[in-house]
Amino acid sequence: MLTATAPHPHAPTVVGAPGAPSVTVVVPTFDEAGNVDELMTRLAEALPADAEVIVVDDSRDDTAARARAAAARVPFRLTVIHRDEPTGGLGGAVVVGLRAARADWAVVMDGDLQHPPATIRRLLAAAPGHDVVVATRYAGDGDGSGLGSTYRHVVSRASKVLAARLLGGAVGRMSDPLSGFFAVRLAALDLDAVDPIGYKILLELVVRSGLTRVAEVPFTFAPRHAEASKSTAKEGLRFLRHLRVLRRAEVATTVDADAMRILVVTSEAPPIVSGISRCVERLTVGLRERGHTVDVLSSVDIPRLVLGEYRFSPLIAHWRRVSRMIAGYDVVNLHGPVPTMSDVVLLLAGARRGVPIVYTHHSALAVRGAETLSTVYNRLHRVLAGRADRILTTSRYYADEQGRAGGPPVEVVPWGVDLRPLPARPRAASSAGPLKVLFVGQMRPYKGLEWLIPAVAGRADLALTLIGDGAHRADYERLAGTSDNVLFLGRVSDDDLHRAYDTHDVVVLPSVTQAEAFGLVVLEGMAAGCVPVVSDLPGVRDLVDTTGVVVPTRDADALGAALSGLAADRTRLGVLSRRARRRAEGLGWDACVERYEAAVTATLRARGRVLRTAVPTIRRAG
Structure with missing residues (x-):
């Protein structure tokens, strides 16, 4: 274990070897000096050695100092950040921790030990196929007795009902939307849209990031280990103000309930066997399952000319018919680059006129034996791609390549995978053979x-x-x-x-x-x-x-x-x-389809038309 001593009491203290952690645990603290030692002991028992813990501290006591002192005895990487200006309260501290997180999933929990670290394993076990997993006191065998007084129980349940009725959607379907104990997939968050007020950060993340794939895991809310509760009448007023702000955000995005009509234009689609064909099929099926009308125009409909590794589409010869077809849809999802196909669509239908185009850029063109010609084509096609309303890529590399000042927005949306139960594999030490x-x-x-x-x-x-x-x-x-x-x-x-x-x-x-x-x-x-x-x-x-x-x-x-x-x-x-x-x-097909739906919706919104999309129900685990 490597230890780095902070040069300044307010600078981060980082402990552990470099490398991506398996999970990040974010702990916002405010005057929790009496809980830190026991918290770190329990986290050490609950977490794998390749985890990281980020403590974001707004305390007036020596909480940060005690956390730094605990660094020498924990097996995981530990970061301690003390804020002189606690902007956004506890919710703001959580956002600071999420921005610093390096794992795919982050667990948010309080530092008072009312959130048992042992529950983290159950949260992560329920994570596949979801964007957020909430530890709930009010479903299954969950228990909120740790709240203590009857007054706090009444306030908690009343606040839960109020939030559900005002915000609806995913919040309304949660049994415990005010929980401060949850796991969240970082790639699903839009932290730039988050504006925390007070301590109910889960509401903020779900509403602002549009999280809909939610699971719940019951847990027992334990009594405080030490220190006093920070819940006050002032915090209650901040909560009400927070609900009002989030309600306005919901209303601002509420629109009609029409389904979208989407035309996917691609070179390869079933029955052609290829990676692109498989991705197009999964997108098509997934969007249809979410209530949209999706049709596909491919080389199955307009047969292409194939000469070895070279493929040419006669799309331009059919353009009058194709352009009439495009006019009947809300949006076109074009896949490319495909010479004589994607470039024709971008040239003749792009530049943000007529039907919006969401362009999925798969890769650079690279034809063996025609490297120079491929380079020239890629440069020309990059210019043509700028005529789309939005560009989607599967990796950051191609997003950076396609981005340009004044050009269309570019988003990274990786392809997905069907998650099956993980097969039992032999232990490394006992495995034999090649x-x-x-x-x-x-x-x-x-x-x-x-x-x-x-x-x-x-x-x-x-x-x-x-x-x-x-x-x-x-x-x-x-x-x-x-x-x-x-x-x-x-x-x-x-x-x-x-x-x-x-x-x-x-x-x-x-x-x-x-x-x-x-x-x-x-x-x-x-x-x-x-x-x-x-x-x-x-x-x-x-x-x-x-x-x-x-x-x-x-x-x-x-x-x-x-x-x-x-x-x-x-x-x-x-x-x-x-x-x-x-x-x-973190890369299930549901997540991919949902992000495509969001990208198409955002494109239509930019053109002045907004659509409400259906959302799935919440799954409860264990």
């Missing part, structure tokens, strides 16, 4: 199999399974030769694919082109606990982050060394496996 490596994809030159197969063939510590088919499969089988540790399965059913993910240690993506911009199969493997080993490509490396290994493209030696390194260090393999699963848990 490292099981899985490749899933089309057998085309840009997938990098000519580097993957030599990296694995003949190595006793590695076993490679390849799922997928294509015109070049026979070439790759010849490259593998008689190696008995390389197995070609061809195309398989979805059930067999899931079993493959569940029984392999590593999912590998050795692609060599920037056309591979996300790596959907990598995310599917990560959801099953497979450790990702991928080429150093924009977008793909953003997805993997600290959950796996990134290797140079076209380097069989580096790829083989990375795989053998994992085979030799099963402890590291286990750590990365858990990180991969946690990363995937």
